[in-house]
Amino acid sequence: MPLFNQSIRRKIVGIALGLIVLMLITSILSMVMSSQVGILLDELTGRYIPAYGDLARANIRSLERSVALRRMVMAKMQDSSDEQAYAARLKEFEEADRKIEEETSAAQKLINAIIEDPRTPSDNAALARIDTRIETAVTELRQGMNEDHAKLLKQIDAKQMPEARSTLEHIDALRDQFNQRIDAVRTDMLKQVYASTSTVVGHQRQAIIISGVVTLLAAVVGFAFALLVSGGITRPVRLLLAGAREVEAGRFDKSITVSTQDEIGELAAAFNRMIEQLRHNERIRETFGRYIDPKVVQGLIDRPEVAVDGQRRVMTIMFCDMSGFTAMSEGMTPRGLVKVMNHYFTLMSAPIRNNRGVIDKYIGDAIMSYWGPPFIEEDEQALLAGLSAIDMADQVPALQKQLPDLLGIRAMPVSCDLRIGIATGEVLTGSIGSELMMSFTVMGDAVNLASRLEAVNKIYGTRILISQATAAAIGSRLELREIDRLAVVGQSVPQPVFEVMGRAGALTASQEGLRAHYAEGLAAYRACRFTEARSAFNAALQSVPGDGPSQAMLARIVQFETAPPAADWDGAWRMDSK
Structure with a gap:
């Protein structure tokens, strides 16, 4: 194949480029899917959950408004009216009323933003109904409360307490009706939050599965491609390794097949030439090894x-x-x-x-x-x-x-x-x-x-x-x-x-005895105590009959008895012939 006739450098670069392309495709797909999941998460955390929070706070503001109204009534109902306290409670009442408007308005803006965003799937019809219900609840609360509030102040100023108590009860009924409506809206909004969460989780799982499948597919394709290309590299390398082991074992009779035209093929050809030279050198070594x-x-x-x-x-x-x-x-x-x-x-x-x-x-x-x-x-x-x-x-x-x-x-x-x-x-x-x-x-x-x-x-x-x-x-x-x-x-x-x-x-016991007796005889011999030396050497011969050194020393003692050594003799024997 033309692919296998390329140089090793081109093969390796080709494998690397192929793997890089597969990696880029996988990375781009993962980034696209991750960005979609990110958009869904942003919508969930930046719109759904804040909108639900705004509605919850609207309920709280309604209760604060009711508390402020009661404090106003209490300030008016005192024997000596405390106008300063009444003005402070009135300010709290108006602030709570304004905050109700702000919270509901903020929730509506977030809901409308979800409806208008085409990038994310959502139940726009349900969200539109929620927006309408919020608007209706706020409008009706504002109208009823404004009328009853003015009536309540006049009744308190006129000291018409039974009528004021009745008006206050009606105001509480309007507040409870508003809270119930907002609670129902929050319940529906919570369903939308759960639905959005499920969508995010589903998209996330889908992204994980698709990324895993694409990554596995890329790995399989990359491995198959690398296996195909590297096989053309490793096969001749294994042949070279087998040939090198044969050479290491001292066998020079096998050449390897040159199967590629790349650097490994050139190396295989050089290896064959080396084997031939080694075979020649081994013949020379074997020949000279018989003489040297x-x-x-x-x-x-x-x-x-x-x-x-x-x-x-x-x-x-x-x-x-x-x-x-x-x-x-x-x-x-x-x-x-x-x-x-x-x-x-x-x-x-x-x-x-x-x-x-x-x-x-x-x-x-x-x-x-x-x-x-x-x-x-x-x-x-x-x-x-x-x-x-x-x-x-x-x-x-x-x-x-x-x-x-x-x-x-x-x-x-x-x-x-x-x-x-x-x-x-x-x-x-x-x-x-x-x-x-x-x-x-x-x-x-x-x-x-x-x-x-x-x-x-x-x-x-x-x-x-x-x-x-x-x-x-x-x-x-x-x-x-x-x-x-x-x-x-x-x-x-x-x-x-x-x-x-x-x-x-x-050593055997006899040989140990021979060595001990011979050492005794040698010491006596060097000290010119020849009688003692003769006895020791004879004892050595009894341990090992025929011991050559003992016999030689006994013969030498006989010579010394006939011709004693010089007075300065050092106990050494000097040879005058080879």
């Missing part, structure tokens, strides 16, 4: 300046090696060796990835990996490295069972195991290499120390050794055992090294 850790690939894409500039950071480095690999590989075919190594690397790489580590490289049968910013927070890197090492050690029994099947033999000629070294310290991170080939890696003393600790496992018969800085960062979150104070090749200052025994709270 995906975290590094993503990091280099997000922050390429890190690779160019390089940074110094505190990181935790891990080296993992397979013991017995050299002897095991001598009898393998190249294909079998590749099969075994791929399975070994797959099995051991999973714990590193699962614990958010970065695999730097595979060196023969060794794996180098690291933890630290910007990939994880600095305060959790040592713990994650330790957990990875525990998980890797837990894979050894399964690996030992799977290797014969992989090689197609009944049993392995030599047993295999893991050696893991972990160190924490400041390293240089960045792209290292030549102009022809670069590698994003880490370099520094912590890297060398981790490599040395991996090899030190052969001396102590352990699987996982960590540096003092790593142990301090882990704290009590893993079960650790201090093994010795070492100065590896390349270090002049010795430092404590620790074995990772397991997760926190996971």
Whole structure:
């Protein structure tokens, strides 16, 4: 439809104009009907009710007139006539008479104004009869009262009291007749007030109903129009949203249909081009992800300046090696060796990835990996490295069972195991290499120390050794055992090294006893109390037979008994080979 091929701006403006037109129509109709109701209300409050009030006050003035007349008679009937009092009462009488004329005249004017106003519906015939009845009642009252008033004054002056009393009674009868007529007129006028009120209420209800119907009709028409036009906008937007969710989920295989020629259509076309580019980039990322850790690939894409500039950071480095690999590989075919190594690397790489580590490289049968910013927070890197090492050690029994099947033999000629070294310290991170080939890696003393600790496992018969800085960062979150104070090749200052025994709270009673006895033996060993140290290490072996560190320390005690250490010995062991 041509409507949907317009720009979004024109569509929105069209919807707004349509709604504004409907709103104006509804508002104008409401104002017209409200003005009619307003006219009726003005007539009710400005004419009907005031006219009724004027008639009511005419009744009151009639009573005031009668009271004033009696006071006049009383002033004349006194033995010594009070002319001053009589004159005051006469003035009140005339004032009341004048007010009767004014009230009735005002009521007639209002009634005639209602009859003459063509804007409002009214019972003009009934109102005209009311006007005539008011005029007749006032005329007859005026004629009768004027005659009787003059007669009454003469009779009072002549002291004809019986005749004056009779005349006064006739005046009261005229007054009562006038009041009755005015009461009847007021009753009819009240009916007209009620009729006008009903008309106002009816018109008001009609205005409310019509306004509601028109407003509802305008809302329905406006909603239908807006739904029709906005559907042409939201439909492609929903397609874009669905496509964006697919991209967010990492699926780049679906393009969206371009259904409009407006800005959203252009956006959809650009979105399709973006998906194609993302699909291409994902293929590149998947390809390089097999050779470089995906975290590094993503990091280099997000922050390429890190690779160019390089940074110094505190990181935790891990080296993992397979013991017995050299002897095991001598009898393998190249294909079998590749099969075994791929399975070994797959099995051991999973714990590193699962614990958010970065695999730097595979060196023969060794794996180098690291933890630290910007990939994880600095305060959790040592713990994650330790957990990875525990998980890797837990894979050894399964690996030992799977290797014969992989090689197609009944049993392995030599047993295999893991050696893991972990160190924490400041390293240089960045792209290292030549102009022809670069590698994003880490370099520094912590890297060398981790490599040395991996090899030190052969001396102590352990699987996982960590540096003092790593142990301090882990704290009590893993079960650790201090093994010795070492100065590896390349270090002049010795430092404590620790074995990772397991997760926190996971040690058995035998392992707890091993750690306690070993700590006692280590303290005695460093104090050159070798007899006491031998007893403690033997106790440790009784808790866990075959414990490598205890056996290594017992062998060292034998050496010291033959060739005691120097007097200034600090209890550290210095290695002279890798």
